[in-house]
Amino acid sequence: MASGQEPALVCSNVSRWFGGLHALKGVSVTIGRGDIFGLVGPNGSGKTTLVNAITGFYPPQEGSITFEGRRLNDLKPHHIARCGIARTFQNVALFRGMTVLDNILMGRHIFMNPNPLASLFYWWWAQREEIAHRRKVEEVIDLLQLESVRDEHVDVIPLGLQKRVELARALCAEPRFLVLDEPMAGMNQEEKEYMVRFILDAQEALGLTVLIIEHHMDVVTAICGRILVLNNGAAIAEGPAREAIADPQVVEAYIGKARDVA
Numbered sequence: 001m002a003s004g005q006e007p008a009l010v011c012s013n014v015s016r017w018f019g020g021l022h023a024l025k026g027v028s029v030t031i032g033r034g035d036i037f038g039l040v041g042p043n044g045s046g047k048t049t050l051v052n053a054i055t056g057f058y059p060p061q062e063g064s065i066t067f068e069g070r071r072l073n074d075l076k077p078h079h080i081a082r083c084g085i086a087r088t089f090q091n092v093a094l095f096r097g098m099t100v101l102d103n104i105l106m107g108r109h110i111f112m113n114p115n116p117l118a119s120l121f122y123w124w125w126a127q128r129e130e131i132a133h134r135r136k137v138e139e140v141i142d143l144l145q146l147e148s149v150r151d152e153h154v155d156v157i158p159l160g161l162q163k164r165v166e167l168a169r170a171l172c173a174e175p176r177f178l179v180l181d182e183p184m185a186g187m188n189q190e191e192k193e194y195m196v197r198f199i200l201d202a203q204e205a206l207g208l209t210v211l212i213i214e215h216h217m218d219v220v221t222a223i224c225g226r227i228l229v230l231n232n233g234a235a236i237a238e239g240p241a242r243e244a245i246a247d248p249q250v251v252e253a254y255i256g257k258a259r260d261v262a
């Protein structure tokens with residue numbers, strides 16, 4: 001984090017085990033407000049596990065995670081979402097059989113307060129709430145240029161667009177901190193370039209802090225200020241993207257994995 005910058009998220013000595021597997025080994029990192037921060041490492045190095053710890057899916061068993069000064073360790077994922085953290089998933093996790101519009105609208109669920117009695121007596125209030133949700137959804141559809149597919153079923157649109165719909169759904173939760181788990185996975189070059197543009201546009205327009213897991217190093221160096229590199233659950237390098245990627249330990253971690261696979 002740059003000196004004088006305010007921290008958004010602080011992980012201190014975060015550890016997580018799955019049975020006998022030590023998947024995160026005392027990882028510490030501070031992410032500054034407004035940064036696009038990269039999380040990098042070979043397959044199985046613990047990137048998604050760290051994201052799952054931050055978002056409450058698999059809370060850390062040791063260490064602490066704070067967001068804007070508030071401890072997240074004991075909060076459920078939906079409470080963490082209400083604190084202002086939204087995420088997308090490594091494998092597209094959209095509601096099949098539903099349209100693009102309905103999927104994006106689901107991003108508003110953290111603000112919905114389903115109380116049938118209140119809705120009956122205060123129909124005008126419920127209606128006003130519905131209009132506010134729709135307005136936010138339309139804003140995001142505009143920002144991510146999804147107008148032409150809004151009424152399509154998500155099952156029939158290309159993967160690149162499905163990933164953009166997931167991003168739209170996350171943005172509808174009005175996060176201040178956005179976690180993207182491999183948003184470019186499976187995309188061709190053109191789709192990747194579009195996605196990079198939309199992430200940068202969203203970050204700038206909405207003043208977000210972004211944590212992004214990414215395997216494409218060209219993307220990492222293009223959009224991330226700082227990165228953390230994990231290997232076998234441990235942090236092996238942290239710093240400005242180009243410098244950290246060139247660190248001999250990082251080069252060895254990637255070459256070592258390639259050797260194991262060959």
Ligand SMILES: Nc1ncnc2c1ncn2[C@@H]1O[C@H](COP(=O)(O)OP(=O)(O)OP(=O)(O)O)[C@@H](O)[C@H]1O
Binds near residue numbers: 041043048
């Ligand atoms: N829910 C789980 N139950 C058991 N083991 C898990 C679970 N989640 C992750 N792991 C294990 O923890 C280790 C780290 O996995 P993780 O998914 O965090 O790696 P990653 O760096 O995100 O990998 P990739 O780049 O392949 O997505 C792996 O050995 C994985 O098999």
